[in-house]
Amino acid sequence: MSILRGRARKVEASIFTASMADIVFLLIVFFVLTYNVQVDRTQVNLPKTWVRKTVPKDAAYISITKDGVIRVSSGKEMSLPVGSDEEVVTFASNVVAETPNKSFVIKADKDTKYEHVDKVLDALKQAKARVIYLLSEQKTQDDTKQ
Amino acid sequence: MKLQKKRIESEIFTGSMADISFLLIIYFMVTSVFSATRGLDFALPKQSTSTPEIKQEDSIDIHVMQGDQIKVDGKPMTMDQILPYIAEKLKQNPDKPVILRTDPDATYNNMIQVFDLLRQAPDKIGMEIKTISIPTQREIQNVWALFGVK
The missing domain is CATH 3.30.420.270 (Nucleotidyltransferase; domain 5)
Structure with missing residues (x-):
């Protein structure tokens, strides 16, 4: 009986964010490596x-x-x-x-x-x-x- | 009475790390532009006294005119006819140079399409055009001046 009347266990909802920083760092490394300074930004239609x-x-x-x-x-x-x-x-x-x-x-x-x-x-x-x-x-x- | 020492846990606060990283990502995304970094290359002859002068009769003369009109050795041709014609000439003399002249009134695209076609020669006709010369208007006028034509 006590089991039936027992209070429902609270399940805390959470999003796992510990790996977020890792992903973000990977993205930063990608952008740093592929980044190149464009010296000319003239808009032209290239052939x-x-x-x-x-x-x-x-x-x-x-x-x-x-x-x-x-x-x-x-x-x-x-x-x-x-x-x-x-x-x-x-x-x-x-x-x-x-x-x-x-x-x-x-x-x-x-x-x-x-x-x-x-x-x-x-x-x-x-x-x-x-x-x-x-x-x-x-x-x-x-x-x-x- | 014994005093219990209070333990101070040392730690580095990393909560704002993700925020800083996101800011950096946004910065790199906004400032990096996908730029075109490829194109047709050509080397200019080294300036020396022994630079061979290309005579018009020893070469194939391609004249690009306004509105997609092309003349090869004085004969009007379409883009598809140029490479077979050049292939015939190269069979007789593989070192035959090609002179690519363009009218000042033609567009840059007219010229680059022909130049691109000439660079595709190894794939399309199995022969490489060893010398492609692109004379400028000043050079053409200088040549004419040599012959006394104004």
Whole structure:
């Protein structure tokens, strides 16, 4: 009888949170390892290509928007707009003088006129740059069907 | 009377650890951007006195014009016709260089699609194009000036 009349045992509801810190630390480690400082945040529509090579991490960036606005960054600081083609030559020459084997990345909008890209390429040739990367996105089978 | 020593338990307070970690996660998530880090590469020739001059008649001339129009050695072609044409030429001379000229009025996309196609040559025609030259407008004008054309 005493068992039947006995008070119901209270079950405390709790969520086990001890491993939360571990999970969070793992996530932090992931973000720290994959984090890379983006020196150029210019919004451009990159062209799509099949062939793509990985760009070196310390490369210098030259971005060209659809309207032909050029921004440059040596890879260490944030990109800054340049006013004339001569400034691109000066910038590239300075970068090459500091690190002769520096790679240059051209991040140009796919709809920009080729004359803007041509000027930048000419500046890089004048500055005696060695390797140039033309930044692109991965082309897929769907893109060719369009 | 014996006095009982009060035991002080030493511990590090870890209750706020999760909060700090979450703050850090949010910071990294917000500041990290998925950036494109791949692209087409090409090496420029080393500036030296012995740089061989590429003559137009010894090379394949691809002219990219406004509105997806392409001329190869003066003949209008579509994208699919370019690589078979180049394959024929490369069979005769595997070192034949390709000159990729683009009109200033054409878009960057027009040029990069042809350049991408040329870089796919080893997969599509089984032959590598050893030299792809991308002359700039200034260089083209300099060549014309040599021939006395303004």
